[in-house]
Amino acid sequence: MKEFKQFINGKFVKSTSSEMIKILNPCTEEVISLVPTGSVSDANEALDAAKNAQHAWKSLTAIERAGYLNKMATVIRENRVFLAETLASEQAKVMGLAQVEIDVTADYFDYNAGWARRIEGEIIQSDRKKEHIFLHKAPIGVAVGILPWNFPFFVMARKIAPSLVTGNTCIINPSSVAPNTVMEFAQLIEKVGIPAGVLNFVCGKGSIVGNALSKSPITGIISLTGSVGAGQKVMEAASINITKVSLELGGKAPAIVCADADIDLAVKAVVDSRIIFSGQVCNCAERAYVEASIYDEFMDKVTKRMSALKVEDAFSENNPDMSSMVSKDQIDKVEEMVEFAKKEGAEVLVGGKRSARFDKGYFYQPTLLTNVTQNMQIIQEEVFGPVLPVMKFGDLDEAIALANDCEFGLTSSIFSENYNKVMYACDELEFGETYVNREHFEAIQGFHAGWKKSGLGGADGKHGMEEYLQTKVIYAQYR
Ligand code: NAD
Numbered sequence: 001m002k003e004f005k006q007f008i009n010g011k012f013v014k015s016t017s018s019e020m021i022k023i024l025n026p027c028t029e030e031v032i033s034l035v036p037t038g039s040v041s042d043a044n045e046a047l048d049a050a051k052n053a054q055h056a057w058k059s060l061t062a063i064e065r066a067g068y069l070n071k072m073a074t075v076i077r078e079n080r081v082f083l084a085e086t087l088a089s090e091q092a093k094v095m096g097l098a099q100v101e102i103d104v105t106a107d108y109f110d111y112n113a114g115w116a117r118r119i120e121g122e123i124i125q126s127d128r129k130k131e132h133i134f135l136h137k138a139p140i141g142v143a144v145g146i147l148p149w150n151f152p153f154f155v156m157a158r159k160i161a162p163s164l165v166t167g168n169t170c171i172i173n174p175s176s177v178a179p180n181t182v183m184e185f186a187q188l189i190e191k192v193g194i195p196a197g198v199l200n201f202v203c204g205k206g207s208i209v210g211n212a213l214s215k216s217p218i219t220g221i222i223s224l225t226g227s228v229g230a231g232q233k234v235m236e237a238a239s240i241n242i243t244k245v246s247l248e249l250g251g252k253a254p255a256i257v258c259a260d261a262d263i264d265l266a267v268k269a270v271v272d273s274r275i276i277f278s279g280q281v282c283n284c285a286e287r288a289y290v291e292a293s294i295y296d297e298f299m300d301k302v303t304k305r306m307s308a309l310k311v312e313d314a315f316s317e318n319n320p321d322m323s324s325m326v327s328k329d330q331i332d333k334v335e336e337m338v339e340f341a342k343k344e345g346a347e348v349l350v351g352g353k354r355s356a357r358f359d360k361g362y363f364y365q366p367t368l369l370t371n372v373t374q375n376m377q378i379i380q381e382e383v384f385g386p387v388l389p390v391m392k393f394g395d396l397d398e399a400i401a402l403a404n405d406c407e408f409g410l411t412s413s414i415f416s417e418n419y420n421k422v423m424y425a426c427d428e429l430e431f432g433e434t435y436v437n438r439e440h441f442e443a444i445q446g447f448h449a450g451w452k453k454s455g456l457g458g459a460d461g462k463h464g465m466e467e468y469l470q471t472k473v474i475y476a477q478y479r
Contacts, residue, residue: 002033004179006042006203007186009049010196015204016041021176026092026324027313027361033090035179038204043171043212046200050142050169051218053197058139058167065165066116071192072160073109076102079188083181087153088314090180092324092361093277095315102181104444105157111444112161115465119166126475134474139167140244141220143468144213146206146234148225149177149326150280150384155225155248156182160199162465168220171200173210175226177327179203206230217241221468224248225282228453246457246467248282249450250382251410253440254403255285256425258396259293261415265437267301269415270388273439275309275366278322279386280330283411283433283440283448287379288390289399295392299349299370302390306350306366311357322386324361331362334385338367341378346389347371374402382408396421400428409451411440432458 003020005012015036023033036042057065076083084098093101124133145159152174163170174182186201202209206226214222214237224234225248238245255273257266273285290298312320325331331354338352351365369389372379378389393399403412412431416422426434432449433442442448442460449458457467 001031002180004033004035004183004203006036006038006046007183007189007201008042008046009200012187015039017204021203023090023178023180024327025089026326029360033180035176035183035203038173038202038209040208040212042202042204043209044216046171046202047142047213047216047218049197049200050171053195054139054141054169057164057169057195057198062116062119062165062167065167066113068192068194069109069113069161069165072189073106073113075188075191076106076109076185080106083153083184085315086184087181091149091152091178091326092314094312094320094323096319097277098314101151101154105154108154108157108444109161112165112465115462116165119465119469128477130479131475131477134476136472136474137166137466137469138472140468140470141168142218143168143170144219144222145170145172146210146213146222146224146226146230147172147174147182149175150277150282152178153181153185156185158225158459158464159223162459163221163223163468164198166465166468168468169198171202171213173202173204173206173213176203176205206233210234211237214238214243215240219243221246223459223467231455246459247455248448248459249410249453249455250408251282251450251454252286252380252382252406252408253283253411253413253431254406255288255413256393256396256399256403256415257288257290257294257298258399258414258416258418258421259291260417260421261294262417262437263294263298263301266415267298267305269413269437269439271302271305273413273441274388275306275322275386278325278364279334280326280384283442285388285413285440286383288388289393289402290390291399292392292394299390302368302388303349306368306388309366311355311363311366322366324358324363325385326362328362330384331364334364334383334387337378337381337383337385338369338387341369341372341376341389344376344378345371345373346376346378351386374405380406396425400425404428404430407452408454410454411435411442413438413440
């Protein structure tokens, strides 16, 4: 069984805490690895290492720093199947999707490396004679990236790539639920030859390691992807030193299906989006609003599609649609929410319980709910599982009001062939992303950012990279 160590200051070191966390394969419930619980002193060691390495790192040219990112992309591609298998085994992501995550991660490093020659400042006209006002973009210093378990490898790159290319050093704290693929990447870093201290990996609980990293005066920016609760804790810790935060938090994405939509396309997109990775995705469609005149047809087609989904072991060669949920905690939560919805009057059209086909693992059936109302928990709170509640609406204004009536504002979608309706909805929906006539899934060159409780700041593209830059103004008077 694999036993991981911390990666601090260019070396694999044991944690000062001797306790280890057992990582399970969710499909089989077998222990597959041990990772350190991590300690405050591990976090402090990494902070010192990152601080000490930062000046030399920022003094390299951007294109030299980008060279390391390109090498990271190369080692990922050289190990793509091994990394996908590691990912599939630690979190029950079906192999096809696990492979996509690994491949997109390699692309993400290359994409960010491409920004090296494009990071630009500005020159502003001065009110004084013989003066230039220069707007410089400088690295902030030490960047801390705290990861969720659901897309640990990709989100790792979301933190590392923009921070390093802009001249920050970086500390990664992977989730204790699924740290293996990230820690395997740490082992590949040796091949990249990145200078010691520039990139560090400290395992351990958020409440201990994440908290120590967040409240340190050394930290320049904390980028967290996780739940609203973790975001609030990070903001609290960051407030001690007024440290910058970038938060990618939960979602409750609505999908609006209008009567003039291509119904087959909408059915496919909504179901695919809802059940990808067993529904454990922040941006996937979590509730559907369907125009009354097509409701019956839509429900009939969704029922057929959801009933036909293949739920298998993540390594099945049967091309499964989904697999086990990540943990007992997650399946317990989903089960509890569905049971509560039933008590509140929801009717189960498909699924609605754990799968009885498996002796081991945390398999929940794809679940379709009707007879739900806007004030129910299942419509208002994030359900991180393959559960789709569907409601009817009368007109588009009503659908938009229902969609916006939520504390989250991450993603949303609309299905309609009417350009005017679509543009109107895009203007009115209070979400960081709106997908038109397609499933929910963002592009690496876009900007992934939530409104309301879904987050602060954002990731990806030019604007995501700018999060890691401090703007400095220089008033240059000459004679
Ligand atoms: P989580 O909040 O349980 O944990 C996320 C990370 O925060 C973990 O690494 C955890 O150790 C850390 N953490 C917890 N408490 C902390 C503290 N006090 N200080 C510092 N760090 C702390 O979330 P999760 O269960 O891993 O992931 C699922 C959640 O993440 C869902 O709500 C999902 O919507 C969200 N998510 C959002 C996005 C996005 O881009 N908006 C992407 C993926 C997941």
